[in-house]
Amino acid sequence: MSDLLRQSVDNHLPPPPPPAQPHARPRPDPIPSPNTIPELDEHSSSPSSDSSDLSASSADSATSINTVRPSSHEQAASPNHWTTYFAQELYLDHVDNAKGFKACYHVYLTPPSDPQKDPLFICHHGAGATGLSFAVFAQELHKLLPTAGILSLEARAHGSTIHPTAPQNDDDDEPLDFSLPTLSADALTMINLTATTQNWPTLPPTLLLGHSLGAAILTDLASTAALGAQLLGLINLDIVEGSAVSALAHMQTHLASRPSTFPSIDAAITWHLRTRTLRNPASAAISVPSLLKPSDPSTPSEEKSYTWLTPLPPTAPFWPTWFTSLSSKFLSARAAKLLILAGTDRLDRELMIAQMQGKFQLVVLPEAGHFVQEDEPERVAEVVVGFWRRNDRGALVLPPKVGDLIRMGKKV
Template sequence: MSELQKSFAKSRLAKLPLQPPTGPSMHPLDEEVSHDDDSSSASSAGTIVPSPSRHLFARPGRGSLQPTTLPWTDFFTQELYLTQIDTSSNIKTTHHVYLTPPVDSTSPLFVMHHGAGSSGLSFAACADEIRKIIPKAGILSVDARDHGSTAVTTASGEDRHVELDLSLDTLNRDLVFVVRETQTRMGWESLPDLILVGHSLGGAVITDVARKGELGNKVLAYAVLDVVEGSAMDALQSMETYLLTRPSRFPSITSGIEWHTRSRTIRNKTSARVSVPSLLYEDPNPPDPTKPWIWRTNLSETKPFWENWFVGLSRKFLEARGGKLLLLAGTDRLDKELMIGQMQGKYQLQVLPEAGHFIQEDQPAKTAQILVDFYRRNDRSALVLPPKVADMQASAAMKNGTGVAGTGLGAPFKRV
């Protein structure tokens, strides 16, 4: 570079501000996460394993903004606590759900079930987008037992350890109870038309519910998000390794949000701001006072149930009655049974390659549009059947004056 060029560059740099301007457009939760690293979509039973070199807990630079949490009330109109008591085991489960009721009896209710380690707020951003498209639709998003704010205790209130039970049968009964109890609590004469939506583990639960038919013909259709039996079973082999790589504690809620977005576990920062706080709680007696926030759900303790969740999922998905949607983050997740079923037209397949494992959080608007289109395709109330041939003939005969009213016959009856 010549002396003249150096002098010109220095004069231009001297005029620049010392600190880059910050504002809403620079907010770390309003811009998309960079895609220039070597990450790829997570597996159906796992998520991104962050590299130690990414400095996920690096102190934000001068002028950057800390991520702020968003309240659930921005996305749902109410929450319910539904008590279920098992007298045979003396166990009380207080189910917690987020609800925006359907406006009238003709509007659908989307029932959402999250994946392992997540919560009902995993569907918050997607629920908001669904309501933008169908303002009258209802959304019911559950916290599974031992997740979110759903608590399992002894019915008598005695202080003793309650054995963890996250078997598929138990989660099936929980979901059916929650839907029926919500109907009772809200005073609905009958259930609205239901669209069951499940992510990962939740996909296994809603598929099991649809196949067993315990909610009757009110289930119009069901959608499974980013879980396939074959790839899920393969991913379980590396699940323990992943759990060892993620942090066990956080200094604050905001640092938990930052870890999820910087590791690209959740790629949409708005969704992370509402969903991540429900995944953590503050330990009153932390071993490290600088990191008091810990996971609500200990995923390592759920290991005995992992295989139970996914074995036979593909077969059940294809056999259950109702419309079927499989929404994936990559076609590499399809196993042989689903490939054959897809070629035979047994279900609808959609792929969002720009999303990670948490499809409904990474791409809430696109996911919502796909779910709404799926509902409309299966909406029985919008189905107009062609008139019967006999009715058409009778109508024509009556217009011509040759038919017999009330007989449905196209011509007068004659004795032979």
């Protein structure tokens, strides 16, 4: 439950809309990004598979790409615009007749320089957040590893839209299915559709990087072995089954305590920083606007107020299923494993024993809040790049076999 989990326990101007394409479904009107980061008072925090799988998944899909970059004659994008952090913004249409829905998936992508050898970090946000939760982290990662690819997914009702194929009484209502298997299937479809649009014969060497609910989704995906031998690593950010499950009892109370609307985007950014939901103004400036939508789209711009893009209370029936068996699935994943936490108190017994047995790498960032990738993007990027380098199979240099040495005339 993203930013909500820890709190309940412890105390874009946008680019012009892309031209219409035969299968493109435009995303709901984006919200203008603030021109400046609001100043805080003295009490505020300072910044501190193989190819057959890919083609099979898209056989019944209509896929469209809308990539928006500022043109050479236009002013450069502001620091809080997605083009500062990612190379492409993709809208991926998909129809699943078997399950009776049509989707317009939304992702941000910077492709790897060489998909055959350079890593692809696939990121998934937590509940209530969006793909831009990884924006500043993506920027920091590219400073350290310029050839890497980054794919940031957006879940249904968090930027991606899902509609039933059959007529409904209210066409605006998305099917209320936020079960973990469904969210995991959405993630796999987004990955495979992205690979198809990029003409990758197979996935690049892949590392999954999930925050909170996003970690549960990607861990579930890893447990299915759907990505095959291309999966090198699984990285979970500030999520542990024990503390997540215990937090659920307080969720409704916490959601009710949040402001239902904000008079402006700047006000929403300020609220996130002053409540220490986010602790990094640079991250807040890019991620917070994407969390909101106009309360009444017909209201003139100067009179607009904003509300949450994703209504979380209706997802309550699915909460207990999100984190069940998270620890065991994480530990059994056939990939190198890394867990980054904001505090050691979050380790449950199963993970504590496994960590002492060396079954996964543990890194604690005590200065960060629950959104570790937003609060400490530089540090998280350093840890993630180091983790990849230690587990990069392409970098392994094995000694020659004895038979090869003999054939070369070497003494053994």
